[in-house]
Amino acid sequence: MSEKKKKIEKRRKDADLFKVVDSTIDPRTYLLLQDIARKLRIDYYLGAISSGKEAKVYPAKTYDGNFYAVKIYYVSTSASKKAIQKYTFGDKRFENIKASNTKKLISIWARKEFKNLSILYESGVNVPKPILVQEHILVMNFIGENGVRAPLLKELPDEEITKDMYEEILSQIDLMVNKAKLVHGDLSEYNIIVYDKIYIIDVSQSISIESENAPELLRRDIENINRFFESKGIEVNDTEEILKRFNIIT
Numbered sequence: 001m002s003e004k005k006k007k008i009e010k011r012r013k014d015a016d017l018f019k020v021v022d023s024t025i026d027p028r029t030y031l032l033l034q035d036i037a038r039k040l041r042i043d044y045y046l047g048a049i050s051s052g053k054e055a056k057v058y059p060a061k062t063y064d065g066n067f068y069a070v071k072i073y074y075v076s077t078s079a080s081k082k083a084i085q086k087y088t089f090g091d092k093r094f095e096n097i098k099a100s101n102t103k104k105l106i107s108i109w110a111r112k113e114f115k116n117l118s119i120l121y122e123s124g125v126n127v128p129k130p131i132l133v134q135e136h137i138l139v140m141n142f143i144g145e146n147g148v149r150a151p152l153l154k155e156l157p158d159e160e161i162t163k164d165m166y167e168e169i170l171s172q173i174d175l176m177v178n179k180a181k182l183v184h185g186d187l188s189e190y191n192i193i194v195y196d197k198i199y200i201i202d203v204s205q206s207i208s209i210e211s212e213n214a215p216e217l218l219r220r221d222i223e224n225i226n227r228f229f230e231s232k233g234i235e236v237n238d239t240e241e242i243l244k245r246f247n248i249i250t
């Protein structure tokens with residue numbers, strides 16, 4: 001192929017990178033997404049499947065027909081800044097970073113989620129497999145089919161919510177705490193995906209069980225899960241009993 005032809009070909013590819021035009025992607029992010037597409041053999045990105053408080057998530061399709069979930073953190077909202085400050089207080093990795101350097105903070109935040117995902121994945125916790133992190137973009141395995149995300153626990157019809165599911169979540173918490181030594185910190189029906197099994201997501205704020213506020217966050221996580229299952233008429237265990245049963249810090 002001639003150089004000119006190659007260039008035209010490349011331009012066409014880049015223009016096709018997004019199947020759905022997304023006006024919220026700034027030029028720097030777009031360049032990063034191009035770079036990631038080359039590295040991971042991504043054919044194109046699909047429209048966002050969520051725009052939450054701290055990030056947007058996009059499915060990406062590879063040339064082989066696999067899907068990734070691409071989480072792009074907002075390069076700053078005051079809410080995310082506040083959350084980051086709250087959760088990074090006392091965390092050694094964040095000690096030397098000024099809160100005013102938001103761009104840097106956000107990429108460290110993305111790296112933190114990647115690191116937590118890696119620890120959890122290696123410990124055998126059901127989380128999406130982490131693939132890559134680059135600045136404020138994190139890529140992980142996609143949970144769902146053909147770019148259609150699997151439902152959140154929150155979205156399941158009542159009849160599909162079972163006691164077994166509750167027990168499965170409790171044993172995931174057990175693994176997280178006793179094997180990965182992490183407390184999720186924002187666990188609820190909104191951060192659990194139900195597919196072939198249950199998957200725990202959104203672990204950017206997860207912290208070491210040694211952290212000062214770990215016991216308080218763990219209690220809250222368990223209480224959230226208990227409250228949800230109780231509201232569906234499922235008999236739940238007492239939070240203190242769960243903590244004792246798993247031999248978890250109090």
Ligand SMILES: Nc1ncnc2c1ncn2[C@@H]1O[C@H](COP(=O)(O)OP(=O)(O)OP(=O)(O)O)[C@@H](O)[C@H]1O
Nearest residue numbers: 050052053054055057069128141142143149201202
């Ligand atoms: N690996 C994945 N596979 C499929 N869908 C995913 C994956 N990760 C996240 N999602 C979807 O994207 C949504 C947002 O992801 P996540 O909870 O990590 O980000 P968030 O910024 O906290 O968003 P929110 O504020 O909505 O909770 C999830 O609710 C889920 O529907």
Ligand SMILES: [Mg+2]
Nearest residue numbers: 052190191202
């Ligand atoms: Mg979430």
